Amino acid sequence: MWRFFGAIRIPIVFYAVSALAFSSGPYREALPGYAFAFPRDHFEHQDFKTEWWYYTGNVWSRDGRRFGFELVFFRVGERLGSDLNPSTWRVHDVYLANAALTDLDARHFFYQERFNRAGPGIAGASFAERRVWNGNWSAVWNGERQTLSALTSDFAFHLECSPTKPLVIHGENGVSQKGAGAGEASHYISFPRLAVNGSIRSSGRNFEVSGQAWMDHEWFTHQLEPAQTGWDWFSVQVDNKTELMLYELRRRDGGRDPNSSGTFIDASGRAQHLTSGDFTLKPLDWWRSRRTGARYPVRWSLSIPKLHLQLECRAKLADQELDAMRGAKYWEGAVDYSGSARGVGYLEMTGYDGALKMD
Numbered sequence: 001m002w003r004f005f006g007a008i009r010i011p012i013v014f015y016a017v018s019a020l021a022f023s024s025g026p027y028r029e030a031l032p033g034y035a036f037a038f039p040r041d042h043f044e045h046q047d048f049k050t051e052w053w054y055y056t057g058n059v060w061s062r063d064g065r066r067f068g069f070e071l072v073f074f075r076v077g078e079r080l081g082s083d084l085n086p087s088t089w090r091v092h093d094v095y096l097a098n099a100a101l102t103d104l105d106a107r108h109f110f111y112q113e114r115f116n117r118a119g120p121g122i123a124g125a126s127f128a129e130r131r132v133w134n135g136n137w138s139a140v141w142n143g144e145r146q147t148l149s150a151l152t153s154d155f156a157f158h159l160e161c162s163p164t165k166p167l168v169i170h171g172e173n174g175v176s177q178k179g180a181g182a183g184e185a186s187h188y189i190s191f192p193r194l195a196v197n198g199s200i201r202s203s204g205r206n207f208e209v210s211g212q213a214w215m216d217h218e219w220f221t222h223q224l225e226p227a228q229t230g231w232d233w234f235s236v237q238v239d240n241k242t243e244l245m246l247y248e249l250r251r252r253d254g255g256r257d258p259n260s261s262g263t264f265i266d267a268s269g270r271a272q273h274l275t276s277g278d279f280t281l282k283p284l285d286w287w288r289s290r291r292t293g294a295r296y297p298v299r300w301s302l303s304i305p306k307l308h309l310q311l312e313c314r315a316k317l318a319d320q321e322l323d324a325m326r327g328a329k330y331w332e333g334a335v336d337y338s339g340s341a342r343g344v345g346y347l348e349m350t351g352y353d354g355a356l357k358m359d
Helices: 014-020
Strands: 051-061 064-077 095-104 108-117 123-126 131-134 137-142 145-151 154-165 183-200 207-222 228-237 245-252 261-265 271-274 278-287 294-306 308-313 321-323 329-339 343-350
Touching: 051 154, 051 183, 051 343, 064 131, 064 137, 064 154, 064 183, 064 207, 064 329, 095 123, 095 131, 095 183, 095 329, 108 123, 131 245, 154 207, 183 228, 183 245, 207 228, 207 343, 228 294, 228 308, 228 329, 294 329, 294 343, 308 343
Parallel strands: none
Antiparallel strands: 051 064, 051 207, 064 095, 095 108, 123 131, 131 137, 137 145, 145 154, 154 183, 183 207, 228 245, 228 343, 245 261, 261 271, 278 294, 294 308, 308 329, 321 329, 329 343
């Protein structure tokens, strides 16, 4: 994944098209006091530069085989407003997507990526159609229930995702702040616990599965600032029906950016904002990729004293690295949590190979 300054999560693959992203007018900034309106805000925000819809989850087959899955859609503004070009193929937005599957019993990690323009319906995000799509990958909404479909040469899944907790707005006063300046933020919402049922094809076999997922949607305009080199993002779905999201922004001087933060969601669905001072993250074990040479921490200690939480995060498979377009690399995969509570989730890590660039 890659990241812009005003939000925490977007695949690093977007840097492959950043040279295209010149606007012909000013995009909106993510500012405090935003008036959220649903279901409209579940879909496209073309007056902002960038947004994504992000699904990650852990599911099990009837015989206990476990899978991690990821499906992500990105919209990146190339030109704001109308122009004189009547062509269906004109580029106002660039659409990217990635899909990944971790087959834990087979000890194999699959992923594929896509890059499209809207064209005659090839890719897009539409409130009118209640869907987000890129080719034959899609998230289709029926109320708040979301149907995910992805078909690749190596794997496929078709999953029904139904919220069991209300959506959460992260940050404070409608913004998830990532920098000191006004607008250096995102509007960031999540469904922190989705009940999942559906089917997965892996290694030539079909599996009926069920489990849980996490969904993020962010929209913003500002990009990663030069002093920030990468980030570590954690989602935690605890067995006691609480959830936790944490992200740590790493700086070039080796320190943590003070705009690192998180959210704790209690069993009733009430969200509590966490500041950088509320938690600590410590790498415990590392794994080096033979493919790219990047070195990632795949076991972590997470401490949140005010919540009396002391957790250990452990990757279910060390090699869940994506080597994206133009050599950008990041790690994202299924993890387990143990300690003062137990659960599952996802971990994302970027910038460990020094590949994050602003050009």
